[in-house]
Amino acid sequence: MSASSTPGLSRLKKTHKASIAGVAALGAAALAFSLVPGEASAEAEPQTVSAAPVAWSSAAGSTQAKAVHLSIEQQHVGADKQAKDFAAKVKAAEAKADAKAKADARAKAKASAQAKAKAEAKARADERAAASRAAARKPVYANNLDGWIRQSLDIMKSKGIPGSYDGLHRNIMRESTGNPNASNGWDINAQNGTPSIGLLQVIQPTFDAFHVSGTSTNIADPVANITAAANYAADKYGSIDNVNGAY
Numbered sequence: 001m002s003a004s005s006t007p008g009l010s011r012l013k014k015t016h017k018a019s020i021a022g023v024a025a026l027g028a029a030a031l032a033f034s035l036v037p038g039e040a041s042a043e044a045e046p047q048t049v050s051a052a053p054v055a056w057s058s059a060a061g062s063t064q065a066k067a068v069h070l071s072i073e074q075q076h077v078g079a080d081k082q083a084k085d086f087a088a089k090v091k092a093a094e095a096k097a098d099a100k101a102k103a104d105a106r107a108k109a110k111a112s113a114q115a116k117a118k119a120e121a122k123a124r125a126d127e128r129a130a131a132s133r134a135a136a137r138k139p140v141y142a143n144n145l146d147g148w149i150r151q152s153l154d155i156m157k158s159k160g161i162p163g164s165y166d167g168l169h170r171n172i173m174r175e176s177t178g179n180p181n182a183s184n185g186w187d188i189n190a191q192n193g194t195p196s197i198g199l200l201q202v203i204q205p206t207f208d209a210f211h212v213s214g215t216s217t218n219i220a221d222p223v224a225n226i227t228a229a230a231n232y233a234a235d236k237y238g239s240i241d242n243v244n245g246a247y
Contacts, residue, residue, distance in 0.1 A: 148222040167241030175201040200229035
């Protein structure tokens with residue numbers, strides 16, 4: 001019984017297979033007919049049926065690739081924009097810092113210039129004030145024997161040359177009687193070509209050797225003559241006060 005049933009079963013399976021194959025063929029034909037134009041040849045039908053799934057797969061892949069490509073491009077654009085934005089911010093920050101540094105430098109230079117100008121102005125004001133005080137303190141000497149002696153004494157004091165009013169006056173009166181233009185044309189000095197001149201009758205070589213800086217270089221100038229003679233007397237006698245005769 002098993003042997004007889006086996007062929008029948010085999011035949012039934014073959015029938016079923018044929019039916020299934022037929023249905024599949026009809027389905028494929030219907031599908032092909034729906035995809036291929038009416039004027040296409042019969043030979044082209046199998047190619048159309050077999051190529052359709054590939055076309056669908058390629059189209060789908062192309063769409064996905066485009067979508068991925070578009071997404072990548074968008075990401076690149078976004079990243080590029082972020083990079084540019086960051087670079088712009090950095091550049092702006094650097095420009096701001098540079099501008100601040102320059103502004104600080106200008107402010108510092110301006111403050112320094114103002115401080116310098118202020119210091120110079122103060123120094124000039126101090127100089128004027130000092131000059132004014134000095135002028136106020138500066139004595140005015142009479143243009144006579146008393147004034148010449150007093151002026152000479154002040155100069156002698158500043159130079160460390162000893163002497164007193166009495167010592168100067170006494171010797172002046174003996175030598176020239178107070179005449180600044182007095183000149184001796186008969187003594188040995190005159191005979192040697194160097195006459196004694198001025199209030200204290202000084203010869204030119206002695207005047208030149210003991211001239212006091214800050215006074216006139218004219219031997220006949222009263223103050224210059226007195227201070228040079230007092231300087232000579234201090235060197236030779238210790239002081240004009242120690243001179244009581246021809247010297």
